[in-house]
Amino acid sequence: MPISRILISNCRSISKVSIDLSDVNCLIGENGTGKSNIIKAIHHFHQNLTANKNDEALFDKKNPYNDYVEISFIYDLSRIRRIAQTRYAQDALFLHDFFGKILFEFSDYIDDNNLVHATIKHFKSGQRNWNIPYELRSYLKNVFPLYVIQSRNIKLTDWDNIWEIIGDMSKLKEKEEGKFSEEIDLLYEKIYGNTYKKNLDYINREFRNNEIELEKFSFNQKLSQIYQLQLGGREFKFREEELTFFSDGMNSNNYLKLLVNLVGKLSTSKIKEPMIVVDEPEIGLHPKLADDLTSSLFEKSKLVRFLLATHSSRVIKNIIGTKNGTLFHISMNNHYTTLKKMKKITSPKETTVVTETEASYYFSKGILFVEGTTELELFNNKRLHKLFPMLNDIDVYSYGSNNLKLNLIHPNKMNASIPFIVLLDMDKVIQIRNNRVIIKGDKAFSPLSNEDIQRKEKLFYGKKRSETLYVRNRIKGICDKAEFKPTPKWYYIKDKLYAELVNLIKKYSLQYNVFPVSTTIEGVLVNLSNFEIFKSYFESKKGGRLFTTLFDNCSDQEEKLTLMRLLVSGKCDTLKTLDEHGNYLKDPEIVKVSKNIGSLKFDKTEGWVSSFLDYFFDNYLTGTEKDNVNSFKLYFSELYDIINILVKQLKQSE
Incomplete structure (x- = not known):
C-alpha cells in the first residue's frame, strides 16, 4: 500500500x-x-x-x-517497481517513462525495501x-x-469538488498543454463542424480586443469538464430530489460514500x-x-x-x-500531543464484549474502574461531584469483576494514555485463613500477584528499586510470619501490624494505579470516624427494638462499626460476613446474630448510598466550601484519599 x-x-x-x-x-x-x-x-x-x-x-x-x-x-x-520491472523487461524504450525513472534515475532515493x-x-x-x-x-x-x-x-x-477528484483520479500523465488543446479542437470540429471553429475564433478575438483573460483550467479540470459533458450535467440530485430536500446527515453520508467509491473504482484502472x-x-x-x-x-x-x-x-x-x-x-x-498505537482486539470473544459503551471510554479524560453498582452509585452522586468538581472529568466503569471487560478498556492493556485508577475490595488482593494473610492469585486485579510485574521489578534501579522492593518484601515478610487473631464475636482485628500491612498493600498497589480499600466499598462509606452518624441515619430509616438489641450487645466501638458495616452488606475485617464465619465455626450465636442482621440490612438496590450521603450533606456540611471539604475528609478519609488520587492523576496529565 x-x-x-x-x-x-x-x-x-x-x-x-x-x-x-x-x-x-x-x-x-x-x-x-x-x-x-x-x-x-x-x-x-x-x-x-x-x-x-x-x-x-x-x-x-x-x-x-x-x-x-x-x-x-x-x-x-513495491507495487510500482514490480510493474516497472515487468514493463522494462518487455520494452527497453520504457526507460524514458516515469516507470523507467523509478528503476534508474530515482533509484538513489529508494531504499532496499x-x-x-x-x-x-x-x-x-x-x-x-x-x-x-x-x-x-x-x-x-x-x-x-x-x-x-x-x-x-x-x-x-x-x-463541486467531487468533479475535481474525478478529474484528478482520471489523469494518466499530463500531455503538453498545446497538444492537448489541439486534439480537443479537432475532436469538437469533427463532431460539430465548421460552426464550432468559427464561434471559437470569434470568442477568442472578442476576449483579446476587450483585454479579457480567463483563469485557465488545469489538466484535471479539463478532464472533469469532459466527464460532465458526457454524463449530461454537473448538478447532483438524490432519488430525483434536490440535495436541499435531504438532511445534512443524509447528504454527508451520500457525499462520503460517493467519494470513497469513485476513488476506489478509478484507482483500479489507473496506477494510483x-x-x-x-x-x-x-x-x-x-x-x-x-x-x-x-x-x-x-x-x-x-x-x-x-x-x-x-x-x-x-x-x-x-x-x-x-x-x-x-x-x-x-x-x-505537558501541553504536547502524545500518540499511541492501541492494541488490536482480535478474538471473537473479545469483540462481542465491546459495545458502544465500552468504546466511549477510549475518549475519557480519566477512568475509575469499579466492581459493582454500589461504587457506581457512589461516584456518580451529584452532591459529591458538586463538592469535588474534578469528578465531572472522571468516567466510572463497572467491570463487574470481569477480567475480559476490564482488559478491553484498561489503558495499560490497550496502550492508551488515559489516567485511571482500579478500585478493588481488599478481598481481591488477600485472604485471611487460619489467622494468616494469604496473597490471592488473581493477577488481573492485584499487582502483588502478577508474576510479570515481579519480573519487571527486578530490573528497577536506584530509588525506585529500593522503595518498591522494600515495600513488597515487607508485605511478604508480614504475611509469612505474622498471625492476626480476630475478636471471637465480631471478627474485628485489633492489631497495629495488620493496619500497617493494609497501608503497605495500598502503597505498593498505587504504583500500578490500583487502590485496594481497607475492607470493601461499604467499609469506605461506614468507617470508624462516622459510624455514629450512620447509626443515627439507620435509626431514621430502619430503627427498632431488634437494631437496639444488636447495637447494645456490641462491647466497644470496633464491634459497633462492624455491625454498621454488615447492615449495608459490608464485611468484617476478616473479609467475610458473619454468616460465612458462622457456617464455618458452627457457632449458633453467630448464626443467630447473622440472621437478625440479614432481616434488617439494606439491600444493594435500595439506594442507601445516595440516601446516606444526602443525610450527611444536609446535617454536617453546612459551612463554607473549604470547611465542607475538611469535614468530608474527617468523616470519609478513605473516600477522600481515592478522590484526591484521581484528581492528582488528572492534573498530572494536563
Missing part, C-alpha cells in the same frame, strides 16, 4: 509523533489533544510537494526555539528544504494522491494508490448511517488507504476487531 508511515515534528502541539499506517486508521481522543493538528500537517506536506503553501499557524508557539516544522512521508513503491523517505523542513522564514528532487515529488503526488475532507466544511448541497483523510466523518450521521459508512470504507480499504479522526464510539466499535483497522490514541502530555 502507498503511504506506510508519517512522521511529524515541531508542528503546533506536536513535538514528535510517528504513525505506522494500516488500511483503515483512526485517531481518537479528547477534543484539543491534537488530532486536527496531525491532519493539518498531513495536508500541508501534500500541498507542498509541488507548490509553496504557507501556514504560519503550523509552527510551535510554545517553544520559540523550534524554528521549523518537519514532516516526513514514507512511500511504499522499496521505500522513499520524503521529508520537508519548512522554516519560519518561509524557506523549504526537501531531501528529494521536485520531479520525484511531482511523481509521488500524482501516483499517491491524498484527499483531505473536513466533514464540518463539506458543502452538503454543493458537491490513493489515501483519503476524513476529519469527523460521523457528523450528522444517524448510527445506522455511521455503520453504513464504515462498512464502505472497509470494502474499499484494499484499494484506498484511510485515516479518520473521530469522536464517535459507534465508528470505533465498527473498527475494533477488524484485522486491517488500527486505532491511535491521542492525548496531551
